[in-house]
Amino acid sequence: MEQAVARLAPVLPLLTELGARFTGAGHELALVGGPVRDAFLDRTPPDLDFTTSASPDETEAILRSWGSATWDMGREFGTIGARRRDGGVETVVEVTTYRADAYDGVTRKPVVAFGESLEEDLVRRDFTVNAMALRLPSLEFVDPHGGLADLRAGVLRTPAAPEVSFGDDPLRMLRAVRFVAQLGVVPAPEVYAAMQAMSASLAIVSAERVRDELVKLVLAPRPRAGLELLTATGLAAHVLPELPALQLEVDEHHRHKDVYDHSLIVLEQAIALEGPADGPPESVPGPDLVLRLAALLHDIGKPATRRFEPAGGVSFHHHEVVGAKLTAKRLKALRFDKDTVKAVSRLVELHLRFHGYGDGQWTDSAVRRYITDAGPLLPRLHRLTRADCTTRNVRKAQRLSRTYDELERRIDLLLEQEELAAVRPELDGNEIAEVLGIRPGPVLGRAYKFLLSVRLDEGPIGPEAAADRLRTWWADQPESSNR
Structure with missing residues (x-):
């Protein structure tokens, strides 16, 4: 506990002051959810979430005396925000009245009801690791559902029965997948079973909400673990059906590799090739959403193009073209912005282009077209192409790496000589x-x-x-x- 409080040291003055203001007015205030969880994980919480016994009107009055501005866009749900500047430092807080919502099971919109106690509020939280709180200003630790023990055991459980929790809000199943990727936890057996049984209920969740959770999953430190859970529980069929479709039945002669496993390996290898977060653009600073989505989806055209050849072997002719179209269609359905759709689908379309390079026979003309076709996506294409090599044949992998090294040297030379990034005809x-x-x-x-x-x-x-x-x-x- 002392270590967690130490992690909160930078914000302890704020916690103490706000706690004193609320208790002085006869109300309770607690830090709750992710900030408490992150403190026990030795992480500095990016946001601070508060819950209180005060009504929205009472909260607004207290925050008005504390900050320089308040807002109430979340008043319907009991949330009041405030901002204060102190010595050039801006602090923003949001405080929500205890909740005891009910859901109709048809939509994700709750029938908002305010609760009477902190414990009542915590039981409606998504997972036990997010149902821990610190009463303020006393810093009393409140953990009625064993969230700290679950956090230490690496287990994801729900405060209420998972069928009830997911029935209230099906998006929580995607949050479970995301936490597996972010926190390295695993779902408890009853949570896993409920996710399998209730996966179809995701239909009531908006595409935008699904997209936001998918983005957080893909950008997480360990997306593979989350994606495997997404597929195993059947949730992927309602989020990204092209992913489980990659689990092609491998014929008895094993004439092609496991495309699903290959795609996840390519994703992991692409992540390893990302540059540092503060690196220059040409290093593709991570985590990079466009690169990761392209790595995950680069082979989604294979199921539709698989052909067993009469002489043996299997082909996937033009799967990059088909895959680019499927990628654009899926990302549009998930309401991704136009730039992301265009960039990811273009990388999928180009991911095989390098394999026409052979042993380096391309003319300068072909190299120029490779550069101009990739445009600003060239640094990502470099990494996607290298990540796409998953062969266990060491000599073949080394040969491909050397060949691409040579292509990159030729690209750098032509870029330096001809400024191809802005190539134009010599007459306007x-x-x-x-x-x-x-x-x-x-x-x-x-x-x-x-x-x-x-x-x-x-x-x-x-x-x-x-x-x-x-x-x-x-x-x-x-x-x-x-x-």
Whole structure:
């Protein structure tokens, strides 16, 4: 207990002051949930959650005398926020009245009811490790459901029966998956069984809420453990059905590897290639959502494209193209933003491009196209491509690594020589129109694309040579004869 309090030392003055204000007004106040849990895990809590016996109106009055501003957007749910500046430091707190909600089992919206005691509030929390509290200002530890013992044992249990807890709010099942990935805990047998039995109830949860939990899971320190639980409990079928679909039945001749296991290994290897959180953009500072999603989903086109060949073996022709479309469709359904959808699906589409490099036969033109097709995603594509090597053949793995080392050296050299990150034709639109004597329109667009392909195929050739190439191209176009 002393160690946990020591972890809270930076905020103890705040806890003591707020506790004294509430108790002085005849109310109770407690620090509750994640901050208490994190203190026992020797982590500095990023946020502070408070619960109180005071009504929202009474809470607002107390916080108004403490801070410089208050807000009540959560008043319906008993939550009042406040902000105070002290010596250039801004402190934000949110305080919620004890809750004793009821749910209708049809939606996630509770029928809000305020509780009478801290213990009543704690029993409605999602898991016992989040149902611990510190009364303020006395710092009395309150743990009616054995959360600390569960935390030390690495077990995830619910304060109430899991069927009741998950029935109240099915999103808690996804939170369980996330905590497995974040905290390294495992669900108790009764919790696991309830997740399996109730997985279909996720249908009442909005796509945005599901997405937010999936993002937290993927960005967690150990996402594989959470993803395996997501799949084993059947929850993935309602969140990311493409993931369990990767569990292709391996034929008796074992002509292809386990795609599901391969995808999880690629994710782990991609995470290992992320740069430090404070590193430059080209290092892909971790945790990186786009890279991790691309690693997880890069092979989701394989189930739809698997073919057993007459001569033996198995093929997945164009699975990267199919996978890119499936990725975009799934991420859109989960309400991801357009930039994330575009970036992840593009990486999935490009993840096999390197394998056309062979033993290094690509021309400079092919390397330029690799660079320009990847665009700003190139640092991520480097890491995804390297992570996608999961062969147990050491010599093959070393050969692939050396080959990609050589490709990266060629890329760096061309980028340095030609500034390909901003590659353009050597004539702009106005100059193309002047050379050909045409007006802006579709024909000008085709001419621009032609010169861009010349630039990519041959590198810089100079404006005069570009104009000559443009005239030669124009002579073969049907529009030129109409002039």
